[in-house]
Amino acid sequence: MLQVAEGTSQGKTSRRTGRRLFLGIRRTFSLIFASRTATVGFFIVAFWVSAAVFAPLLTPYSPTYQDWKAPNQGPSAAHPLGTDELGRDLWARLLYGARIVLVVLPVSQDLWLPGGTALWGVAASLALGAFLGLVSGYKGGWIDEVVMRLLDAMMAVPVILLYLIFVAAMGASAVNVVLAIAIVGTPGIARLVRGLTLDIRTRDYVRAAETRGESPWYVMFVEILPNAKGPIIIDAMLRVGYAIFAMGTLGFLGLGLPPPSPDWGSMVAKGREFILAGSPWAALWPSVAIASLVVGLNLLADGLREEAMRYQ
């Protein structure tokens, strides 16, 4: 009897969580579609995500298949976007390039993790930055002073230079690109979270938790962090854009994923040599891809932020 009662109550709880999740998703979408900017951004991003997910269905070619007879071709029926200097299909390379950015993280030859390189990088910098920001914002005092001055020192170095230093030191691989993105993104997120923490920690519910004798970790992660999530999510979206940009830059400079993997940045670098030779396609398409995805993410983030502000 008791077990039955528990079972139903559990069922009720899970149904309730499901419903809450559904409501949350619906709310997010209504927020996105309320703003024209966010809607445009959403569709651009959605295009690239679905293209990346369904890449094998959208092209018959493998990104490394070389058609010796047709190098540096313009768009045609066989190759919708043309081919590069080795006769590889640009459309296929674009799609599989998007995969690496947004859908999979190639750790090694055999191990591919779900979630794209850019997403992993941002997630890692979020975790690290949020932790540092929470601690220095909540604890204050010398901890704050030390952490913030170190991060300031990091922020003083130009971002590109930082990327170059990290990747050059650690070697070019997807995991190292993730690490570089994570480390370079941390100071910004830490600053943001620290600012939010300084504001939230003065609220009465935080004092209520303190008067219950809750541990500082509880206060930071259970009371403060969930209330900072709105601005953090929007910042994270912008940062995915920066991360894609950074991957492109590294690839262009030859520090991205090792060839022959389809990396947008290295595609631009290779294709660049043939622009004046009359076949600009190999450089054009990946540039367009990077630009549209970054712009799309920015539009989505900006639109969401505006719309969320209006709600308050």
Added chain:
Amino acid sequence: MSPSSPSKDCLLEVEHLFVSYKTRKGWISAVKDVSFSIGPGETLGLVGESGCGKSTVAFSLVNFLGSNGRIVSGSIRFEGSELVGRSRRELNRLRGNRISMVYQNPMSALNPTLRIGEQLAEVLTCHRQMPKAEARDRAAAMLRRVYMPDPEQVMARYPHQLSGGQQQRVVIAMAMLNRPALLIMDEPTTALDVTVEAAVLDLVEDLKEEYGTSILFITHNLGVVARVSDKLCVMYAGEVVEQGPMETVFTHAAHPYTRGLLGCVPRLGSTKKVFSLEPIPGRVPAPWERPDDACVFAPRCRHALDSCRQQKPPWLDVRPGHGARCLLAVDLTEKPLQLRGGPSGPTDAHMETPEEDHPLLQMQDVRVYYEQRKTSLRSLFGLGGKDFVRAVDRVSLSVFRGRTLGIVGESGCGKSSLLKAIIGLEKLNGGRLEFLGVDIGKTVRHRDLEVIREIQMVFQNPDATLNPSYSVGKQIARPIRRFRTVPKGQVRAEVVRLLQAVRLGPEYYDRYPRQLSGGEKQRVGIARALASRPDLVLCDEPVSALDVSVQAAVLNLLMEIQRELGTTLLFIAHDLSVVRYFSDDVAVMYLGQIVERGPAEAIYAPPYHPYTEALLSAVPIPDPSARQKRIRLGGNVPSPLDPPSGCRFHTRCPRRDLLGNESHLCEQEPPPWRRAGQNHFIACHIPLETLTALDPVLHQVS
């Protein structure tokens, strides 16, 4: 039909005003069919709870409604000419010249980057094209007129260098510079301390007499309105529900809402033993929930008839110049305002002063200092001494089981710091804190769970007291789980029990804070504090941010809980009527020290400490027939960084001259504790006999 008969001698005449705002729900009407008039030199008090459309009315007079608001219909005639439909430019000229406004927050009304003198002079150079030098002279004269000490110096300062009361004086001076015919004051004293509020209200009265300015005075505080206004206009849910001469409305209220409001506020001098507050149930309906074909107040009305829900009640004049929008207005106005008697606090047997009893909480010479970094170069390198803000300085108090101790004082007197020290959020810099004989002079991190669960706190701001990310149930369950009050399986049942204890239904379990009203949030906050079944609950101004009708409900709830559970309450507030009503014992605090303590009845009758006397005479009383002695404190509260020597109050004490030749004592020696009654102590150099001989602050005129 119209409550105001059109007449030639009206300065401002508002008729059938409808105002709407555009929101995501479409156009919603915030103000419906509002009519009133103000004669020359008259003050109209506009009262009502928040969300009733008071400010919207004021903004619509000067067409300040913002981009999403507009006047739908109606007319506003000012000095005989119609304002509705005039261009923005014409209204701009009018706003500066003939109509001025004073807002609630003086800091945001003043430009922080301009010196006071420049801001004041700008009004005249801009609107009157006056030469700069002349404008400055006029500005200085006006500052002197609003009793600003040392106007020349003040003109050279920036707004942030002035105190709140001084800032509000500057704003009033600015509003009066052009000799406006109409002054609109929107909650001008709400952000100020009682003593400052009293001085500002005096000033308003003086200016009115001198310049004959008409004033539209908007406030939610019935005491304030009783002090300043000639006529009263009560608004509820966007409509005027009652209007009439101020004294008549107070004595012969005709609308149930007005009567309800009057029953919600404790009169100064009344206590929970003789008078219980009667809250108005429910809440002000949101603009889109207001019916057009029924009385808007009917759902909350005790007298509502069936016909109230079927038709909109017409405007009824009960006597010339006094009317209400109620079917029962004529009957109600003749009924005396029955303020329900009967004790609502703990029974008297419980109330006997337990002198020999062991106190629940004992404070002895408690000190809380905050370190202040000096800005000198020396201290930058860690040299030189440190400064301390002496927030709480040698406070000794006892709190007895089952009783309520109220602590009053102006802002900055150290009440909150004292509470923080008791709960363990601030370190003690000296002294001893004992709870049931156990030393608890440690911060909460170092206290035993057993001690923590016995002392809990209710916070001031209902919007910040609950974490917006979690449901009500989760937030109440957390302390239950943490302190293991009940076995794990029964947590939910316990939460529901607590919700019921604060008069909320179990359906609130899954609600989120954003779905609750201010009063409901405060109830959940109280339930959370009670979850660990504490012996002592500290209340940090628990009702000061609530509307009066809700305030009464929360106060009643706290008293019922105290009666049922025997909880001891420590209550801080700046509202003396609330403290007097609610507390058994009162301590008056000034600049980090207790100056008077004793049973509530004793504090509010002579002998008074001079500071208590001044505080009492400053409280606005919602009763036009009460007369107060007029004692105003000069100057500001001195800095707690460097408190005055001897008696800390000597710099502002209005009774120092009573000591005659001995008055140098006040500057040199800390005052002795004088025993004025069984448990009543006053810290003052003035002999008790002299203090006892003073008149009571409050007396009734029949």
